[in-house]
Amino acid sequence: MPTRRQFLKSSVFATTSLSLGSHSTLGASLVRLAQSSDTNAQTSVRLSSGWEFLRETLGGTWEVWHSQEVATWKAVEIPHCFNAYDGCDPDTPAYRGHGWYRTHIPVANPYPQGRTLLHFEGAGQTTTVYAGDSVVGQHIGGYDEFVFDITDAVQQLAASPQANAVSQKKQAQPSGIPVAVLCDNSRDLDRMPSDLSDFTLYGGLYRHINLVYVPAISLETVHIKTSLPTPKSSAEIEVEASLYNPTRDPGEVQLEIEIFDPKGTRIHIAKQNLASWTGTKTLTRFTAKTPQLWSPALPDLYTCHIRFKTAHGEYTAQESFGIRHTEWIDHGPFKLNGERLLLRGTHRHEDHAGYAAAMPDDLIEQEMHLIKEMGANFIRLAHYQQSRRVLDLCDRLGILVWEEIPWCRGGIGNEVFQEMGRRTLRNMISQHYNHPSILLWGLGNENDWPTEYPEVNQQKIRAYLTELRDLSHQLDPSRMTTIRRCDFARDIPDVYSPSIWAGWYSGTYPEYQKSLETQRERVKHLFHAEWGADSHAGRHSENPDKVLAEIATGRGTDERGLAYLHTGGEARVSRDGDWSETYACNLFDWHLKVQETLDWFAGSAQWVFKDFTTPLRVDNPVPRINQKGVITRDMQKKESYFVFQSYWSETPMAHIYGHTWPVRWGAPGEQKMVKVYSNCETAELFVNGVSAGVRHRNSQDFPAAGLRWMVPFTGGANKLRVIAKKGATMITDEIGFQYQTQTWSKPAKFVLTEAKRSGDKITVEATLLDAQGALCLDARNRVRFSAAGSGKLIDNLGTPSGSRVVEMANGRACISLQRTGTGQSVIAVESPGIQGALLIVPSI
Incomplete structure (x- = not known):
C-alpha cells in the first residue's frame, strides 16, 4: 500500500482543484444560515441515501467508476463510519486506511448564478472530494465542519459529456453529477490528534453531508456578541457578519435584522442598504435593558432573524444566542450570573455500539438527555470539536461546555502539525461562537505525554500553547481558555485542570480532598477534569475496598507514566482492583461528598459518561473499551449513574x-x-x-x-x-x-444455557462452576465465545454482552446469536484451563 505522502504526490491528487479549498469557516454560518432560510425554494438537501462504499485502496478516481469487476461496493447510508465494528474487535486492531464513497448528486440551484456547496459536518480523518475525475478540495482533520464550492465543477461537468463519462458503467446510472469521496484515517504524524491517543481515530463520512444552495452573494458568518458588564446590568448586543462573494460582485445588499427574546417578543429591528463588503462588518448594535439570562436552570435563548436581499436572490436566516455573565474567582469558585455555580460535569466521546462515530441524531439526543437527567450542568467534549447537534442540545438543555481542539498528546510537532492546531482553533471558535453553552475553549490535552513524536520539548510546548491562548483571546475575548494535564505549562491557560486520579491510577480515594487543596494553590483558576474508575458492567463485590490496603498513600494521586497498563509500576487499583461496579460507586460517592463541602471549588468533570473504544486497552475486561462510563456503550445505565443522580438531580429519585x-x-x-x-x-x-x-x-x-x-x-x-x-x-x-451460602473452590467447568429468545435472536449465558457444581461468584476468567452453523454471534459492540471475548462478571458471561437460516447452530464457550461447553440450537 502506498504511503499517504506517496498518494498525495500521485497524478490523482495533482489534478487542478476546482474549488476555493477547504473553507471550514463556512461550515457553521453560511450553511447553517442557508439551511434556516424561509424561501419557498429548497436551499438545502440532506445527502443520506444513494451512496456506495468500498474499504480498500484504489489507483484513483477512474477506478472508482470502473471497478465493478475487481471490487465489491456496498450500499450505505450517511452518516457512516467504516470502523463501526472493528474499533472493538478483540483480535484485530481497527482498520486504518482508505475508505471510498461514491454517489450521483442531482443539482437544481434555485438561485440564478447561485453557488452550489457541499457541506461536510465532519469526516475522518483526511477527506478528498472529487466531482467527476477532478479534485474539488481536501480537508485535513476529523472533527471541524468544512465546505467545498462545487459550482464551477458542476458547470464544467454539465458542459462536457466527456468529463461526465468518467462515471459511466455497463448498467444505467442515476442522474446527477458523479461525486466520489476518499476518507483516509491512516497514521499521520503531522495530523492531530496523535496516534497515541486513548480513543479510536475513526474513518468515514460519520456526520451529515448537505448539498446547499446560496445566492451569488450570501452571508458567510454571523456572530452575535453580547456584553453583560455585571449580572444586573443591561446587555449590549452586536451583530457582526461577513459575506460569501466569490465573484466579488459589487452589488447592493438590503438587510432587515430582527431580534426576538426567549418568549418570542421582538425587541429590536434594524434596516439598512449597504454596498457589498469584505471582511467583517457590524450590522446593528443595541441595548437590552432587562435581559433574560441563560443558565442551566433556565436556558433562555434569543433569536436573530436576518432578511438578506440582493439582485441575485433573498432569504431569511436565523441564529440563536444567549446572554449570561461568567466569573472565575481567583483560587475560588465559578459564578454564573452573579451566583456561585458548582460545575457538575462529565465527558463525552462521539462513539456508540454498532455505529462508532456515526451516531444517529435520535441517539445523540437520547444521550444528551440522559446526561441532563443525571443532573449534570457541564460537559467536556473530548477531545475534539463535536457535532453541531450536541452544541444545539447543550444550548436548549442548559449544559455548559468545554470544547477543545484535537491537540491530544502528540508532543510538539512540526509546522504542518502546529498550523493544523491554529486552523482547528479558528474553525471551532467561528463555527460555534454563538452557542451560549460554551464556557471554555480547550487548547489541548495531555500534551506532556511521554515518548511522543517528535519530541516533548517543554519550552516549545509552552511557546505554542501561549500562541494558541493568545489566538483564542483574539478571536473570542469573552471566553477563557483551558487545558488538562500539562503541569509545566499550567500557568498559561486561564483555567487549568491537573491530573488527579485518587483511588484509581495512584493513591486512595480518601486522599482526594488533600490533592485538590494542594493543586488549588498552584493555579489561579482550578477545574478538575477527568476522575473516576473503570467498572465492568454486571460485576459486583461484597468487599470492594479490600484492595486499598495494598495501595501506598501520601505519594500523590496523579496518573504517572503508563499507569493505565495492567502490568508494571506500583500497586494501584486500576491494576490490582476488581473493576467492580461496587468499587466504582464507592469512589464516585466519596468524590461527590467531598466536592459538595468545598465552598471554594469551581467544579469537576467525571471521566467519562459512556464507555468508548480505544486501541490502547486490549487487555480490559471488554477488549479495546475504556470502561469508565456510567453507562455502557449501548447506553445501559450502570449502578454509578444513580450515585451521580442522587447528588446532582433535583427530581426525586431512589435506587x-x-x-x-x-x-x-x-x-x-x-x-x-x-x-x-x-x-x-x-x-x-x-x-x-x-x-x-x-x-x-x-x-x-x-x-x-x-x-x-x-x-x-x-x-x-x-x-x-x-x-x-x-x-x-x-x-x-x-x-x-x-x-x-454455598462456598466454592477452583473454577472447573462451564455450563452454557439459553437465557432469552426474541425472534431470530437467541441470548446465551455461560456460568462457571467448581468441580462440585457451585457457582464461582468471584470468577473473572476471560472467555471466548464462538458459533457455527446457521447463525452468527452479535459481537464487536464493545459491551459486556456484545463481545466474543470478555471477562466474566461474578462467574457469568453472555452473548447473543442471530439466526441466519433454518438449520442447526452450535455455540461454544472456552477459557484456558477450564472445561468448555457447547449449546446446540436446533433447526427450525
Whole structure:
C-alpha cells in the first residue's frame, strides 16, 4: 500500500482543484444560515441515501467508476463510519486506511448564478472530494465542519459529456453529477490528534453531508456578541457578519435584522442598504435593558432573524444566542450570573455500539438527555470539536461546555502539525461562537505525554500553547481558555485542570480532598477534569475496598507514566482492583461528598459518561473499551449513574444498589450491606416484606449518604423494597436476587444455557462452576465465545454482552446469536484451563 505522502504526490491528487479549498469557516454560518432560510425554494438537501462504499485502496478516481469487476461496493447510508465494528474487535486492531464513497448528486440551484456547496459536518480523518475525475478540495482533520464550492465543477461537468463519462458503467446510472469521496484515517504524524491517543481515530463520512444552495452573494458568518458588564446590568448586543462573494460582485445588499427574546417578543429591528463588503462588518448594535439570562436552570435563548436581499436572490436566516455573565474567582469558585455555580460535569466521546462515530441524531439526543437527567450542568467534549447537534442540545438543555481542539498528546510537532492546531482553533471558535453553552475553549490535552513524536520539548510546548491562548483571546475575548494535564505549562491557560486520579491510577480515594487543596494553590483558576474508575458492567463485590490496603498513600494521586497498563509500576487499583461496579460507586460517592463541602471549588468533570473504544486497552475486561462510563456503550445505565443522580438531580429519585446483581453471597445469617442512592430526605428499607428501619440522608455520611442498612438475607430468593420521601413526594424501588451460602473452590467447568429468545435472536449465558457444581461468584476468567452453523454471534459492540471475548462478571458471561437460516447452530464457550461447553440450537 502506498504511503499517504506517496498518494498525495500521485497524478490523482495533482489534478487542478476546482474549488476555493477547504473553507471550514463556512461550515457553521453560511450553511447553517442557508439551511434556516424561509424561501419557498429548497436551499438545502440532506445527502443520506444513494451512496456506495468500498474499504480498500484504489489507483484513483477512474477506478472508482470502473471497478465493478475487481471490487465489491456496498450500499450505505450517511452518516457512516467504516470502523463501526472493528474499533472493538478483540483480535484485530481497527482498520486504518482508505475508505471510498461514491454517489450521483442531482443539482437544481434555485438561485440564478447561485453557488452550489457541499457541506461536510465532519469526516475522518483526511477527506478528498472529487466531482467527476477532478479534485474539488481536501480537508485535513476529523472533527471541524468544512465546505467545498462545487459550482464551477458542476458547470464544467454539465458542459462536457466527456468529463461526465468518467462515471459511466455497463448498467444505467442515476442522474446527477458523479461525486466520489476518499476518507483516509491512516497514521499521520503531522495530523492531530496523535496516534497515541486513548480513543479510536475513526474513518468515514460519520456526520451529515448537505448539498446547499446560496445566492451569488450570501452571508458567510454571523456572530452575535453580547456584553453583560455585571449580572444586573443591561446587555449590549452586536451583530457582526461577513459575506460569501466569490465573484466579488459589487452589488447592493438590503438587510432587515430582527431580534426576538426567549418568549418570542421582538425587541429590536434594524434596516439598512449597504454596498457589498469584505471582511467583517457590524450590522446593528443595541441595548437590552432587562435581559433574560441563560443558565442551566433556565436556558433562555434569543433569536436573530436576518432578511438578506440582493439582485441575485433573498432569504431569511436565523441564529440563536444567549446572554449570561461568567466569573472565575481567583483560587475560588465559578459564578454564573452573579451566583456561585458548582460545575457538575462529565465527558463525552462521539462513539456508540454498532455505529462508532456515526451516531444517529435520535441517539445523540437520547444521550444528551440522559446526561441532563443525571443532573449534570457541564460537559467536556473530548477531545475534539463535536457535532453541531450536541452544541444545539447543550444550548436548549442548559449544559455548559468545554470544547477543545484535537491537540491530544502528540508532543510538539512540526509546522504542518502546529498550523493544523491554529486552523482547528479558528474553525471551532467561528463555527460555534454563538452557542451560549460554551464556557471554555480547550487548547489541548495531555500534551506532556511521554515518548511522543517528535519530541516533548517543554519550552516549545509552552511557546505554542501561549500562541494558541493568545489566538483564542483574539478571536473570542469573552471566553477563557483551558487545558488538562500539562503541569509545566499550567500557568498559561486561564483555567487549568491537573491530573488527579485518587483511588484509581495512584493513591486512595480518601486522599482526594488533600490533592485538590494542594493543586488549588498552584493555579489561579482550578477545574478538575477527568476522575473516576473503570467498572465492568454486571460485576459486583461484597468487599470492594479490600484492595486499598495494598495501595501506598501520601505519594500523590496523579496518573504517572503508563499507569493505565495492567502490568508494571506500583500497586494501584486500576491494576490490582476488581473493576467492580461496587468499587466504582464507592469512589464516585466519596468524590461527590467531598466536592459538595468545598465552598471554594469551581467544579469537576467525571471521566467519562459512556464507555468508548480505544486501541490502547486490549487487555480490559471488554477488549479495546475504556470502561469508565456510567453507562455502557449501548447506553445501559450502570449502578454509578444513580450515585451521580442522587447528588446532582433535583427530581426525586431512589435506587437500590444491585439491579444487575442476580446472586449475592455470604454465610447464613451474615450481616450484609444494602445501599440506596437517593436525593430524598428519608428512606425506609423492607427486606422480604419486613421493615429494616428508616434512614435520614446526610451527604457526609459515607457510603450512600447514610442510606444504608446491615441486614441478613435468606438463603435463596430475597426481595428488597425501599420507600423514599422528599416533601410530599414518595418514590419506590425494588429488586430481587438469590443469596448463595454455598462456598466454592477452583473454577472447573462451564455450563452454557439459553437465557432469552426474541425472534431470530437467541441470548446465551455461560456460568462457571467448581468441580462440585457451585457457582464461582468471584470468577473473572476471560472467555471466548464462538458459533457455527446457521447463525452468527452479535459481537464487536464493545459491551459486556456484545463481545466474543470478555471477562466474566461474578462467574457469568453472555452473548447473543442471530439466526441466519433454518438449520442447526452450535455455540461454544472456552477459557484456558477450564472445561468448555457447547449449546446446540436446533433447526427450525
